[in-house]
Amino acid sequence: MKTVTYVINSITLAVALSTLTLVAKVHADSSFSVNSTYADTHDNNGTHYEESRSLSSTEDTHTNEEKKTSDDTHVNSAHANSESSAIYPKKISQVPYSALGVLPTSEADEQFSYGDDPLQTIYTWHGRSSTNEKYADKALIFIHGGCWLNAYGYEHAKGMYHALAELGMGVYVTEYRRVGDEGGGWPGSLDDVTQAISTALKRIENEGRYTNIYIAGHSAGGHLALLAAQRLSSSSLSLSRANIKRIIGLAAITDIQSYAMGHNSCQSATAKFMNGTPEDVPTAYQRAAPSPTHGGLPITLLQGDADSIVPARHAVLSGTNQKIIKNGGHFDWLHPESTSFDALLEVISEHDE
Structure with missing residues (x-):
């Protein structure tokens, strides 16, 4: 028993x-779930980008600066571009800075100078797609961001350049002197970007490879792109005759005076760039404020409504078109798997005639 x-x-x-x-x-x-949390602090003399986000292919928990959380299910955006979706099928938002460093990249096909300083260089990725003709005649002249500081060069967005080239587009990426470089800051950085855009336009015209041209800048680079286009429009170089279809600001800083009064790490760098506060050098700040009504070219400002570095109010600028991306973050524009990247492609596709 x-x-x-x-x-x-x-x-x-x-x-x-x-x-x-x-x-x-x-x-x-x-x-x-495929869920990796990134926390990045990139220091430069006490100034840094700060991002702590979670990415997943389905449901994400996003942590903002107040440590509040919310559940978000990512689906293909209504604005999702089919070409981008074919290569990067998952659509995400609130991309951390560190996620840019693990994207597929490629080295530039060529580079050329627009000045004597080694930083005065343009790096070019040519369109590589043989099956997709939608972007084959298009070129993007791109100004990278990074709080105007020399801690952040063009390399951090190489995944974006590679993705655009894979879609068939030419990408002309401007490097320029920034705060911390001799000759950088205000107005030297703007002088460099203006000369770089002019040089790239002449190069594109001489090569005859691309017929529809867009100028875009991200964050502080968006601020410089808007100002440079404004300068060139009032110069002897006619941007309208250069086949430029549109100026695009990606989380561009448009109100530099109010931005200088903020307290996040990038806002705190504004006085370094401008060599003083708005009270110290008011005339310089007035000259550093984009005025689209004086430019003559159509401008679209693309902005995420959950950008913790450049507030969404910077997309409200008289004389421009705006597109606001729900739950869009600051670095989403540089990540080919994001809904924001699709919005950029949509703007280019809409205005290619």
């Missing part, structure tokens, strides 16, 4: 353990 009881107890225990294992496995499978 004891033997029978022992056998029964052993079987019961085995069944129980098997059931617990199965339940644990089912629970683990149901809760698993």
Whole structure:
């Protein structure tokens, strides 16, 4: 009898353990998601980008600066571009800075100078797609951001350049002197960007490879792109005759006076760039404020409504068109898997005639 009881107890225990294992496995499978949390602090003399975000392919928990959380399910945006979706099928938002460093990249096809300083260089990625003709005749002249500081060069957005080239577009990326470089800051950085755009336009015209040209800048680079286009429009170089279709600001800083009064790390760098506060050098700040009504070219400002570095109010600028991306973050524009990147492609596709 004891033997029978022992056998029964052993079987019961085995069944129980098997059931617990199965339940644990089912629970683990149901809760698993591709979810990596990034926390980046990139220092430069006490100034840094700060981002702490979570990315996943389905449901994400986003942590903002107040440590509040909300659940967000990412689906393909209504503005999703089919070409981009074919290469990068998952659509995300609130991309952390560190996520840019793991994107597929390629080295520039060529580079050329627009000045004597080594930083006065333009790096070019040519369109590589042989099957997609939609972007084959288009070129983007791009001004990178980074709080106007020399801690952030053109390299951090190489994943974006590579993705655009894979879609067939030419990408002309401007490097320029920034705060911390001799000759950088205000107005030297703007002088460099203006000369770079002019040089790139002449190069594109001489090569005859691209016929529809867009000028875009991200963050502080967007601020410089808007000002440079404004300068060139009033100069002897006619941007309208250069086949430029549109100026595009990606989270561009448009109100530099109010931006200088903020307290995040990039806002705190504004006085370094301008060599003083709005009270110290008011005339310089007035000259550093974009005025689209004086430019003559159509401008579209693209902005995420959850950007913690450049507030969404910077997309409200008289004389421009605006597109606001729900839950869009500051670095989303540089990530080909994002809804913001799709919005950029949509703007280019809309205005290619």
